[in-house]
Amino acid sequence: MTSTQRTAARRPVPAPAHRTGSGIEATGLTKRYGAKTVVHDLSFSVRPGTVTGFLGPNGAGKSTTMRMILGLDAPTRGRAVVGGRAYRDHPAPLTEVGALLEAKSVHPGRSARNHLLALAYTHGIPASRVDAVIELTGLTDVARRRVKGFSLGMGQRLGIAAALLGDPATLVLDEPVNGLDPEGVLWIRTLLKSLAAEGRTVLVSSHLMSEMALTADHLVIIGRGRLLADTTVEEFVRHAGAASVHVVTPEAGTLAELLAGPGVEIAAGASGVLDVRGTDSTRIGATAAEHGIPLYELTPVRASLEQAFMDLTRDAVEYPTRSPATAPEGAAA
Numbered sequence: 001m002t003s004t005q006r007t008a009a010r011r012p013v014p015a016p017a018h019r020t021g022s023g024i025e026a027t028g029l030t031k032r033y034g035a036k037t038v039v040h041d042l043s044f045s046v047r048p049g050t051v052t053g054f055l056g057p058n059g060a061g062k063s064t065t066m067r068m069i070l071g072l073d074a075p076t077r078g079r080a081v082v083g084g085r086a087y088r089d090h091p092a093p094l095t096e097v098g099a100l101l102e103a104k105s106v107h108p109g110r111s112a113r114n115h116l117l118a119l120a121y122t123h124g125i126p127a128s129r130v131d132a133v134i135e136l137t138g139l140t141d142v143a144r145r146r147v148k149g150f151s152l153g154m155g156q157r158l159g160i161a162a163a164l165l166g167d168p169a170t171l172v173l174d175e176p177v178n179g180l181d182p183e184g185v186l187w188i189r190t191l192l193k194s195l196a197a198e199g200r201t202v203l204v205s206s207h208l209m210s211e212m213a214l215t216a217d218h219l220v221i222i223g224r225g226r227l228l229a230d231t232t233v234e235e236f237v238r239h240a241g242a243a244s245v246h247v248v249t250p251e252a253g254t255l256a257e258l259l260a261g262p263g264v265e266i267a268a269g270a271s272g273v274l275d276v277r278g279t280d281s282t283r284i285g286a287t288a289a290e291h292g293i294p295l296y297e298l299t300p301v302r303a304s305l306e307q308a309f310m311d312l313t314r315d316a317v318e319y320p321t322r323s324p325a326t327a328p329e330g331a332a333a
């Protein structure tokens with residue numbers, strides 16, 4: 001091998017040009033229905049080569065935002081562009097943007113393959129591509145079965161096959177893991193990552209933070225139509241790790257006084273329970289030992305990602321519920 005060949009071999013293979021669009025840009029996106037503003041001055045970017053998780057509680061405005069990106073709803077103000085243009089300005093949108101929305105429009109009496117063939121035919125896409133997406137989405141064995149007998153998971157696969165039909169640079173998927181079994185969830189996770197690795201732009205909505213932490217590189221989090229966070233998963237996880245220490249002692253009052261100091265927050269619960277933030281279990285244990293204070297429990301508690309997400313979106317939840325998991329008994333405010 002010559003040195004020139006060796007250099008060429010090491011150079012990363014660039015993604016095909018048709019797969020490297022310029023992503024999605026939402027600028028001041030606003031949607032009002034009557035007196036209610038459901039999406040409020042939303043600006044964010046979705047970069048090619050990444051999976052971006054679009055998160056928010058029920059009713060946050062995720063589907064409405066996706067519909068505006070896809071030209072299905074007109075923004076009251078602002079704009080969204082995909083690959084540098086508004087969706088409706090693309091001459092062949094299916095080859096630019098593939099979408100999976102919650103509303104299904106599949107003829108139940110048709111087979112999966114015929115459904116895809118009809119879509120392909122109306123968009124000038126060859127039948128060979130239909131067979132390619134059937135294989136890619138694992139539908140080969142059921143491709144000739146009527147869609148009306150499909151399970152939820154098979155229906156989601158078919159929706160994704162349709163979204164991939166035009167080999168688009170951008171994918172916009174609304175809740176693709178909704179209702180799927182663990183195997184289906186894992187399959188979607190792997191697929192989305194591989195599509196992004198090919199240089200595509202992938203925007204995927206969910207209200208499951210824990211799932212997005214495993215799937216996405218970047219997070220755009222909204223609540224009541226407003227941007228709450230635009231961050232990498234790594235950064236979000238680091239933040240969520242902000243720990244507290246659960247302490248149980250018969251001398252809670254004395255220990256709390258000894259631990260008090262700048263940056264330390266102590267919440268006292270029932271029966272000698274302390275929830276301490278801003279210091280760690282080593283210092284608490286050492287302080288207790290130094291003053292002969294018995295400890296019955298000394299447990300570092302890491303906030304779960306789901307908890308961090310709920311904390312972030314708490315004030316933006318449209319239909320709040322009281323859940324034992326989010327409001328543990330005895331937990332102090």
Ligand SMILES: Nc1ncnc2c1ncn2[C@@H]1O[C@H](COP(=O)(O)OP(=O)(O)OP(=O)(O)O)[C@@H](O)[C@H]1O
Nearest residue numbers: 033038056057058059060061062063064065207318
């Ligand atoms: N056509 C419409 N007319 C009036 N209000 C609407 C319309 N479509 C959506 N909304 C309202 O807009 C808000 C945002 O809804 P949207 O479906 O975009 O939220 P979402 O984040 O996708 O929620 P979910 O996770 O429950 O699907 C909700 O309060 C909803 O009731």
